[in-house]
Amino acid sequence: MKTIYTFFLVVLCSTLTINAQKVVAVHSPTNGVQYFSDSAAFQEAYDASIAGDTIYLPGGTHTPPSVFDKQLTIFGAGHHPDATTATFETKISGQITLGENADGIHLEGLYITSNLVVGNTNDVSVNDIVVKRCRFGNIYSSGITETNTSNNNLFVENIINSIYDGNNLRSSSFFNNIIVSGNRNTSLTDLYFSNNVFLYEDINGTIYGGFTFYNCVLQNNIFVNQGPALSYGADSTFENNIFCHSAPSLGTDPTLVNNYNLTRAEVLVDQTGGAFDYAHDYHLQAGAATNLGTDGTETGIYGGVYPWKDYSIPTNPHISSKTISGASDSSGNIQVDINVHAQGN
Template identity: 35%
Template sequence: MKSIIKSIFVVIFLISISANAQQKVALHHLGTTTVFSGSNPLIDAYTAAVTNDTIYLPGGTFVSPSNIDKRIAVFGTGHYENATSATGKTFINGNIALKENADNFYMEGVEVNGNFYFSENESVNQVVLKRCKINGTLNFIGNLSIPSTNFGLFGSVIIGNIDLANAQNVLISNSILQGRIFNSIGNVFNNNILLDEYAYYGNEAPINGDNNQVNNNIFTKVNFGNLINGNGNVAKNNLCALPTPSFGTLPTISGNYFGIAQSAIFINRTGSIFTYSEDYHLQNTSSYLGLDGTQVGIYGGVFPYKEEAIPSNPHIESKTIAPQTNTTGELNIQVLVKAQTN
């Protein structure tokens, strides 16, 4: 019942935002909702939030708090333009910095115009980013003296590099990664598309680190031979554009597909830059299978990429708002809302 009430609230809130065209943020706390407006509503909502509260962001651009040091959840409308035509995309401007009290932080459906990072040698655990887009870097700053653990990245797009220097037990799954991954020790990368094409030096690789599990991914790199740099990595059932790639020192490799041109992989895409206009579906979903028997890449595995990365809160597909009230002072609003199951 609580989840139904919360879902109804989200729909009403987003409809009211669409009708008023004002920048507002909703804070949900134990069945009570507070709406913030003004010049920095996200900062104001965060300041008022306590542990386990949820912040709902409509379409628009919001300024990030200087630090996030609370266990909260943040939901936006999504970052694909086609999927947010009725609401607008949700942007957070500026860097997002997590502090040690932000265990179990959760964010979904947000595009970040900045970097997302974990503060230096602070333990921030059980963090999940889902169906987000980070236009900067994703960094765990430190030296593993006080590591952050159990981080999950699902169905997202990361434009910059990822540095896991202070991270343990990381799962990056079903995401599109444009930059490179550094300092990864003992982490898991499943069903991703790695677009990195760093061609200046032959020893550069999309993944750098030791003892990682790298399975069911698609590597589009076509220059030089390194896909993984490091020791003891396991690489299974990955699809590789390179015909004879290197997976580092003493790797365990099996079931990989080599020398497959991008033109034979995807429905429609080329190059090493993420764009919304290209199609990352496989031409033949049964030709290249992962360890679990599903297709390699973002649409296979345990957490398949959701079309247009629509977040799990109720989604406004379309809206029609009359330009003026009728003779009785009523404003005609028609909104099509779709419930989300995941």
């Protein structure tokens, strides 16, 4: 832990001069620690990395490589505005595309301004990835034949605008995410959804909230869409979910076990509309909290195996505050006070 703390202090202190660039670091079991501070620091760090390395991105905006084609761990400083006042959010300008050699990549604490592409239209398979406490646009995992699928991928505590094209995403799990909407024309097949909050997208009065689930298992989720059409697929299992409709349409031949039907006003503490908002409160109201999930914890993002961490702080040590004097003393020293907190999860 001491080494990690020292790294963060070095990165911060190296950026104190007025015109210094943001520092991106690569920690490598093989090549040691390398630092990059040019305008293309993220690209340079990626080029210098090898499979198994860890890249640390500071707050600020970074341009990503066109394709990530290595097994890397990439940490940012987080995306929640209230938790990144000292560092700024780590923003990825553009989309992240995972190539066929990106199996096992881990992304955490990033705000990806565009999409997350898992594979591509050439039927590239990407497996065993972890995406945790990130915010991004749409998930794309399309394919031509839907035979070379991407499997065993894990999405935990993310803010996801849409699963827009997930035809090639299979045998993967979504735990404790806030998912705004789906594309009902996209088949989501053999996926597991637990303790998510599903919102909906309202574009000029048109509601986009429906998903097409085929042979999926959905447990302990909350669907705030008050419209009846939630699923257009078939053969999925819905268990211990909260629906904000008395009789939602769940596709052909669904298996229904112990679901709850409440009005929207009875479910979340403070949430309105169909869009995600940091100012909203996604905790359950006292009455709704008595409607438990399959594991005996509450439904929604604060229950289950991966309870939502407020402020979405990533698991690497977090700089919560810093104070830097505006002038040096007679010896040329600058007073720097930094608070760094280890994260338990």
